[in-house]
Amino acid sequence: MSPTAPGVSVSTIAATATATECHMLKIEGLKRLRIMHPTGARLESCPFEAAGHTWRIMCFPDGAHRHGGFISLYLVLDDAGAVVAGDIHVEVKFSLVRQPGAWGALWPAHSRSKTFIFNKKTITGGFPQFITKEQLEQSPGFFRDDGFAVRCDITVIGKAAEKEPVVLARDLKRLGMVCHCKDEMCKRHHSGAARGVMWFRQAFVKFFLGCFQV
Known part of the structure; x- marks a missing residue:
């Protein structure tokens, strides 16, 4: 939680x-x-x-x-x-x-x-x-x-x-916000998100350098 x-x-x-x-x-x-x-x-x-x-x-x-x-x-x-x-x-x-x-x-x-x-x-x-x-x-x-x-x-x-006592990680994700949770489940969730961001960055760099034939 x-x-x-x-x-x-x-x-x-x-x-x-x-x-x-x-x-x-x-x-x-x-x-x-x-x-x-x-x-x-x-x-x-x-x-x-x-x-x-x-x-x-x-x-x-x-x-x-x-x-x-x-x-x-x-x-x-x-x-x-x-x-x-x-x-x-x-x-x-x-x-x-x-x-x-x-x-x-x-x-x-x-x-x-x-x-x-x-x-x-x-x-x-x-x-x-x-x-x-x-x-x-x-x-x-x-x-x-x-x-x-x-x-x-x-x-x-x-x-x-009713107002929820805590804000869940999945709700923050729906709001487009990063959750700095300490529990293991959220770590796995964020690591998956991080891998997605890293893949996008690598693909963008590869495409950009390809334009200059580097």
Whole structure:
């Protein structure tokens, strides 16, 4: 590790993420639910905790407005305190859950994912056309006995900025500066750089003298 170079400091801004947590929503009796909840009418899960916030899942069994014939899925922020805090960037992934015994080779995964921004004006994010009614009902690997299940993976992402305690040799190199480190790794690094400089000087001298046929 190199000592801090005079007049040089380095800070890093990096994306951070909570551990991904999930919630599974099961829908049973889909045909009857469609009769009770036509296009534009929604079902809601119970509130649940994930990634440090409270959420609910909205499911439109016959599609959200202007999306009839689809299964529409949305994640809803149900945490009033978090809404006031500002924007929350969330990676949301909805996936169909395979029925027990279903072979993955026959029924490849069906999922949709996207990063949404939740705040006091926007508390929902999702997929109005997650899957069509026909596609779901023709997939026995996911749809059985008039029911199916979806998994929602939630990851809250953010950013953090911190000043690095020491300036590394590789960062000085990127700045075009010479590092006078004492550790062995930097000595090898600098010796390689020195060899490159020496080769360039020798080539230049040879070319220059060649012009005068010396």
